[in-house]
Amino acid sequence: MGRIVALDFGKVRTGIAVTDEMQLIASGLTTINTKELLNFLRTYVEQENVEKFVVGEPKQMNNQPSESEALIIPFLRTLEGVFPKIPVVRQDERFTSKMAVQSMIDSGMGKQKRKNKALIDEISATIILQAYLNRK
Structure with missing residues (x-):
């Protein structure tokens, strides 16, 4: 089995999470400038066995695609x-940013660190990946 890589794609930054090779645990990897994303992924895929990409699918409450x-x-x-x-699969990403902030609060993270948008994106990617694993 290979790793599954999840992306919380954004205009400026993209959060990235990965599974272990047994595809049991989702872990945050990093947040990268979106302009550098493809180069980062090329390097990562050269170094790791990647089986699948999971890309967040932003939807509105009425299930219609969001503007992003x-x-x-x-x-x-x-x-x-x-x-x-x-292969590339999609995973609903509604509320992942709010869930990411809440997980930061629950873990006792200080207010300054919770303002770190890159960390929020990485945690959001992890939530997207865990939701995919739960669905699978």
Whole structure:
């Protein structure tokens, strides 16, 4: 088995989470500037056995795609072109940012650290990945 890589794709930053090779545990990996994302993923895929990408799917409460989906669609096409042998699946990402902040509060993290948007994105990617694992 290979790792599953989850992406909380954003216009500026993208949070990244990965599973262990047994695909049991989701862990935050990093947050990367979105402009550098494909290069980061190329390097990561060269070093690790990646079986699948899970990309967050932003939806509104009425189940319609959110406005940010328009940014994600072109990225998905590029991702599938660069990594044609690695399947890409989507996972609903509603409320992941709020859940990320709440998990920071619950863990006793200080107010200053909770303002770190990069950390929120990484935790959001982890929540997306864990939701996918739970669904699977």
